[in-house]
Every structure is written in C-alpha cells, then in structure tokens.
Amino acid sequence: MKMSVIGCGYLGAVHAAAMAELGHEVVGVDVEQAKVDALSASRPPFYEPGFEELLGRAMELGRLSFSTDISAAAGSRVHFVCVGTPQRRGEYGADLQYVHSATEALLEVLNPGEVVVGKSTVPVGTAAELAEVVTGKVPGALLAWNPEFLREGFAVQDTLHPDRLVYGLPEGTGGEAACSVLDEVYARIVEAGTPKVVTDYATAEMVKVAANSFLATKISFINAMAELCEATGADVKQLADAIGHDDRIGRKFLNAGLGFGGGCLPKDIRAFMARAGELGADQALTFLREVDSINMRRRIRMVELAREVCDGSLMGKRITVLGAAFKPMSDDIRDSPALNVAAQLQLRGANVCVTDPAALDNCRRSWPQLDYAATPQEAADRADAVLLLTEWQEYQDLDPVEFGGVVRQRRVLDGRNALDRDKWEAAGWAYRALGRRAA
Known part of the structure; x- marks a missing residue:
C-alpha cells in the first residue's frame, strides 16, 4: 500500500520506517528541511535503540522516502498524521495548531x-x-483515529509488535471501509493475533x-508512599x-524516585484536566492535580x-549528576x-557536572549553563556527592569500589x-534514596 506520514518527529519517523518494514511504500513529510535531509541519509535525528537499523533497511529497499513538499503525499491511500501536540504556553491545554495545519495541508x-x-x-x-x-472539503474521504502507545526506548518493538490496536471510526459504511483499510495496513500485526x-x-x-493518566497515578502513588516512608x-x-x-496491583511502575517527565505524561495529564474542565467534568479529574503535584515535589525533595x-x-560543592534524559534508552x-x-x-551554588550516554548534545543546546562530561568517571572527578537521576544500565553496573577512587x-x-x-x-559509600532510611 502507498501511504504518507505527516510529521517525522519521534512518532512519525519510527512509524514511517516500521510501515516500510511491513512492506508498504511510504513517504514521510515534514516542514523541517534538516530533519528530512538527515532521515533521507539514514541518519536518525534522535536516539532510539533499533531505529537506525530499521531506517537504513527501509531506505536500502527503496520503500521509504522523505520530503518537505506535501505534494509528495499525493496518491497515497492512507495518510497518517503524526505531529506533536505540546502543552500551550502558560496553560494546561494541548496546542493543536500542528494537527490543524497538517490536516489543512x-x-x-x-x-x-x-x-x-x-x-x-x-x-x-x-x-x-x-x-x-x-x-x-473532500466528500468520500474518511478520517480514523489510531492512537499510538510507544514507549521511548522500545518504540520499534511497540510499533511492529504492539500489545493492542485501537481504531476510532465513523459510524456506518464509512467506518467499515476505514476499518478494512486499517486491517490491510496492519495485516501482519492483525494476523499475529x-x-x-x-x-x-x-x-x-x-x-x-x-x-x-493511570500510569502517572501509579507512579505518583508510590512516590506519595515514599514521602510517608x-x-x-x-x-x-x-x-x-x-x-x-x-x-x-503489579510491580511495574511502582519504582519510587524522582518521578516522571518527558514529552507525554506531564503534558497529557494536564491537557486531560483542561479538556475535562471545558466539558464541565473537571471534578472527575481533580485527583490528577495531586498526581502532578506529588511528581513535582520529588524534584524539590531530591535537591533538599x-x-x-x-x-x-x-555552596561550592562539586555535584555529579548521572543521567540527563528523562528516562534511559532515550536522548529526550x-x-x-x-x-x-x-x-x-x-x-x-553547587558546581554541577552532568553526564549521559545519549543526551549530551541535546543538553548542551538547551542547558548551556551546566557543565558536561562524557563519562561517569570524568563527571565524578573530586565530587562531593554523586546523584543517580536517570537509571541507565551502565550506571547501575558501575563498580562502587573503583568509582570510589575518583570522588x-x-x-x-x-x-x-x-x-x-x-x-x-x-x-564505603554513604547511600541515600527517596523513601528509604539513612544507614
């Protein structure tokens, strides 16, 4: 099937390459020339395990191309809209300008x-x-909604082997037609059960x-328990x-600590609250305000x-921060x-040095006021304290005896x-953690 993907950020680029992997002919369209140039050269503009290989394979097979011209999407049977919906500046609600502009285009x-x-x-x-x-505007065209459930660090796996598919469809024959098309798009995934x-x-x-919202609530619940602990x-x-x-209950998402961040959970729960208020159902989601508040308190508590x-x-203390991305296996x-x-x-007043396996380039652009180092050992030179703030496996695997000789x-x-x-x-380390007793 010939298809287009509008918006080639994290979601769109992974989706486009994955659809090519499933055998479709895909064109990705984005307004940023630099992003299109990088993807066209099989260079991922972000870090995601397995994506570079997926992208390279799709480009080599000739199933995937990228353009800044919307006319490249002409003739596609399906057009996926994968643009961002960031939080509106100064508000909780979602900014839909990119969704509307992509649809208009x-x-x-x-x-x-x-x-x-x-x-x-x-x-x-x-x-x-x-x-x-x-x-x-186009009688006979159809619209469907097919939400994504990607986890950064596992996006390739989650796209090619999702735990569920959700189709939001119009009523009647239009819905039946759209369902049939989506089943064809995801034929291999549907056939896998x-x-x-x-x-x-x-x-x-x-x-x-x-x-x-449920995942955010679960994380904030265990962090509230950490406060009580x-x-x-x-x-x-x-x-x-x-x-x-x-x-x-289950053990997943019950890891107490610094809380959640990233481009999804914080802005999504805030947009959910804002929309509930617009619908006159704001009381249904008042608990999410406390979820958000608990999450932000964790950051303050870590500083204290x-x-x-x-x-x-x-004042004047040398502090090492291990991890800058909001989660491991990501440069976000x-x-x-x-x-x-x-x-x-x-x-x-602290002298802070940050290290991260994947996110340092992004950090230097967005937070130039901080100091950075390429390795944990370099970052921890003569440190008065070391903070593990992103749980990369290589930090968990550090030898505390050897590492202790650096600080x-x-x-x-x-x-x-x-x-x-x-x-x-x-x-010989003095160990402290949120929600756990001092030695």
Missing part, C-alpha cells in the same frame, strides 16, 4: 476514498471536528490519555515489592536531600527531572532506587 492532495488516520495524542472531540473538515479494539472517535482519543522510617522499596506481589548529604550547604530531555534537579542545584566524598543519592544498596555501602 493534506486537503490539497486528498482524494475521495483515501483515509486520513490521526495518531497524535489529542483532546477528546478533536477527531470529530477534523472529520467534518475532511469530509466537508494482536488484540484489536474497534470503537468511536471519542473512546479512541481517550484511550491514550486515560492510559497515561521518610516520615515513618519505613522502606519504600520493600513496600513496593510487597504490594507488587498482588496481581491486582542533596543539601542534607552535603553537610547542610550546596523534555521536562527531564534530572536536568531540573541539576539546574536547581546549580542555582543553590572526594563517597556519597551517593539514588534518585531512582536502582542501585544495589548493600554493594555500595560495603564499598
């Missing part, structure tokens, strides 16, 4: 019988509005934000292990814990808790509860 090349498929995360009600625009939910626009739109002397890691054995560990003052620094903490430490003071703050406490303490 598609109308120039759209023909009857073709299907526009939204994958962007949007407030409920958006798809119905766009469907009126699409069908009003992947669960499929066929529903209306509103439900499909809500699936993504509801899922993200610090007040009572209990151990949040053991608490999480104990309640995680209950299969109604660093001050406590550094004898009550950060959007709303990164690690960088937020690093900046706060510097504002309080001035063997003090480690485990912001992700990811280190082997016994191992580090046996090597």
Whole structure:
C-alpha cells in the first residue's frame, strides 16, 4: 500500500520506517528541511535503540522516502498524521495548531476514498471536528483515529509488535471501509493475533490519555508512599515489592524516585484536566492535580536531600549528576527531572557536572549553563556527592569500589532506587534514596 506520514518527529519517523518494514511504500513529510535531509541519509535525528537499523533497511529497499513538499503525499491511500501536540504556553491545554495545519495541508492532495488516520495524542472531540473538515472539503474521504502507545526506548518493538490496536471510526459504511483499510495496513500485526479494539472517535482519543493518566497515578502513588516512608522510617522499596506481589496491583511502575517527565505524561495529564474542565467534568479529574503535584515535589525533595548529604550547604560543592534524559534508552530531555534537579542545584551554588550516554548534545543546546562530561568517571572527578537521576544500565553496573577512587566524598543519592544498596555501602559509600532510611 502507498501511504504518507505527516510529521517525522519521534512518532512519525519510527512509524514511517516500521510501515516500510511491513512492506508498504511510504513517504514521510515534514516542514523541517534538516530533519528530512538527515532521515533521507539514514541518519536518525534522535536516539532510539533499533531505529537506525530499521531506517537504513527501509531506505536500502527503496520503500521509504522523505520530503518537505506535501505534494509528495499525493496518491497515497492512507495518510497518517503524526505531529506533536505540546502543552500551550502558560496553560494546561494541548496546542493543536500542528494537527490543524497538517490536516489543512493534506486537503490539497486528498482524494475521495483515501483515509486520513490521526495518531497524535489529542483532546477528546478533536477527531470529530477534523472529520467534518475532511469530509466537508473532500466528500468520500474518511478520517480514523489510531492512537499510538510507544514507549521511548522500545518504540520499534511497540510499533511492529504492539500489545493492542485501537481504531476510532465513523459510524456506518464509512467506518467499515476505514476499518478494512486499517486491517490491510496492519495485516501482519492483525494476523499475529494482536488484540484489536474497534470503537468511536471519542473512546479512541481517550484511550491514550486515560492510559497515561493511570500510569502517572501509579507512579505518583508510590512516590506519595515514599514521602510517608521518610516520615515513618519505613522502606519504600520493600513496600513496593510487597504490594507488587498482588496481581491486582503489579510491580511495574511502582519504582519510587524522582518521578516522571518527558514529552507525554506531564503534558497529557494536564491537557486531560483542561479538556475535562471545558466539558464541565473537571471534578472527575481533580485527583490528577495531586498526581502532578506529588511528581513535582520529588524534584524539590531530591535537591533538599542533596543539601542534607552535603553537610547542610550546596555552596561550592562539586555535584555529579548521572543521567540527563528523562528516562534511559532515550536522548529526550523534555521536562527531564534530572536536568531540573541539576539546574536547581546549580542555582543553590553547587558546581554541577552532568553526564549521559545519549543526551549530551541535546543538553548542551538547551542547558548551556551546566557543565558536561562524557563519562561517569570524568563527571565524578573530586565530587562531593554523586546523584543517580536517570537509571541507565551502565550506571547501575558501575563498580562502587573503583568509582570510589575518583570522588572526594563517597556519597551517593539514588534518585531512582536502582542501585544495589548493600554493594555500595560495603564499598564505603554513604547511600541515600527517596523513601528509604539513612544507614
């Protein structure tokens, strides 16, 4: 099938390459020339495990191309809209300007019988509005909503082997036609027995934000328990292990620490609250305000814990921050808790040096005021305290005995509860972590 992907950022580029892997002929369209040039040369503009190989294979087979000209999408049977929906400046609501502009641009090349498929995360009600625009301008064209559920670090796997497919479709024969086209797009995935939910626009739109809100709530719940553990002397890691054995709860997303960040969870739960308010149902989501508040408090608490560990003052102290991306296996620094903490430490007078396996180039562009080092050893030279703020495996695998020979003071703050406490303490380190007792 010939298809276009409008928007070649993280979501769109991975989706385009994955669709080519499934055998389709794909053109990706983006307004940024530099991004299109990089992708056309098989150079990923972001870090994502497995994506460079996927992109290179698709380009070599001749199934994938990129352009800045919307006319390149002409003749495609399906047009995927994969543009960003960031938080509006100064507000909680989602900024839909890119979704609207992408849809308007598609109308120039759209023909009857073709299907526009939204994958962007949007407030409920958006798809119905766009469907009126699409069908009003191009009678016979269809709109479907097919939300994405990508995890950064696992995006290739999640696209080619998703845990479910969700189709938001119009009623009647139009919905049946769109469903048939999507089944053809995802034929190999459907044939593999992947669960499929066929529903209306509103439900499909809500699936993504509801899922993200649930995950955010689970993370903030265990971080709220961490606050209580610090007040009572209990151990949040053991608490999480104990309640995680209950299969109604599960252990995933029960890792207490610095909290969530990135380009999805924070802005999605805020946009969800904003949309609920517009619909007159704001009371249904008031709990998400506390979820957000708990999450942001973790950053403040980590700064205070660093001050406590550094004898009550950060002024002039050399602090090493291990990790800058908002999560491991990614170079995404959007709303990164690690960088937020690093900046706060510097504002309080600390000399902060940050290291990360993938995100340093992005950091230098966005946070030039911080110091950076290529390796943990270089970053920790004569450090008064080391903070693990992104749980990359290579940081978890550090030898605390050898690493201890680099620092001035063997003090480690485990912001992700990811280190082997016994191992580090046996090597002479003073270990602290959110929600866990001091030695």
